[in-house]
Amino acid sequence: MSQPRLLLNVGEPAGIGPDLCVALAQHALPPLVLIGDIDCLRHRALQLGIPVALEPWDPDMPWPADRHVLAVWPVPLARPCRAGQLDPANAPAVLEGLERAVSLLQAGLADALVTGPVHKGVINDAGIPFSGHTEYLAARCGQSEVLMLLAGRGLRVALATTHLPLRDVAAAINADALERSLRLLQQGLQQDFGLAEPRIRVTGLNPHAGESGHLGREEIEVIAPVINKLQSEGWAITGPWPADTLFTPRFLEDTDAVLAMYHDQGLPVLKYHAFGEAVNITLGLPIVRTSVDHGTALELAGTGRAEIHSLLHAIQVAAEIVRQRRLNRTPEA
């Protein structure tokens, strides 16, 4: 089976994305293609004292084969980048990198996209509405529903809602959306992680999962009926559990994935458990996309103190998912 062809969008140029990308040269990885500004990458490598050969690549060339050279599909920045200093003028280039990656994946000329961190605020400051890769890629791929899943050190946490102000979360939790999220989770765990009958636990929305309706009724009116329906289809799914109970070792030891209701219900636990080693995976896209578990860490850019493990895992998981999907497609003998 041929090596998965991976694209890596460098992300926000003022952040640690370029630092981590040039540091990849020091790791034994299958050849991949970086998408970003080649001068920015060269400058950051010099700043960090990392000896790396960076060579321009474009889709008319053969897939790179030399793991000692980093191939870069150049997307020039509008203005020279300085580590740690955001510049809205450079935001369009970050999205241009994503755009090119998706086009190449859709044309079947690459197998997976790994994304470096972007700075959501500076993209918005540039006048471009953007709440996250997850929503951007869903829209770009014409998917109305996708699911954010973060996985690290044996814990997998998916989110029923993603980048939403807290005041809007309760209204966004409805039975149809929840059922679709759970079906994406089940399908992703089966197809991409090879778990035939994944054991899923679902959190409640309110403290103590609503305390029998005294602290909110979403559990009774929305979440439990969806879980009951899926149980009746034979799923290994339980809930709604109080989130502070569910995220304890005894409950997690027989759980393959948790569906949390919102970003800061699920991700602080995941990050406390595995920050720096976890991977963000978008389920429900027609393309494979993984990402780091961290943001742009502007204060670390150009210092040499950015940890690379999450990016290495994101690359590894992307390659594993590509292989798993190829196996799924292989007809049985």
Ligand SMILES: NC(=O)C1=CN([C@@H]2O[C@H](COP(=O)(O)OP(=O)(O)OC[C@H]3O[C@@H](n4cnc5c(N)ncnc54)[C@H](O)[C@@H]3O)[C@@H](O)[C@H]2O)C=CC1
């Ligand atoms: N996948 C993505 O594109 C993501 C982007 N972001 C964006 O990043 C920006 C900054 O977000 P923050 O909340 O400050 O989170 P952050 O992850 O950038 O930083 C949080 C803390 O972790 C440290 N840190 C982060 N990555 C590290 C690494 N690789 N090695 C060592 N230390 C590291 C930082 O120095 C900081 O102390 C925001 O605009 C946010 O939207 C945040 C998460 C994911």
Ligand SMILES: NCC(=O)COP(=O)(O)O
């Ligand atoms: N906290 C994770 C996160 O916000 C990542 O978002 P996305 O850019 O992958 O959609």
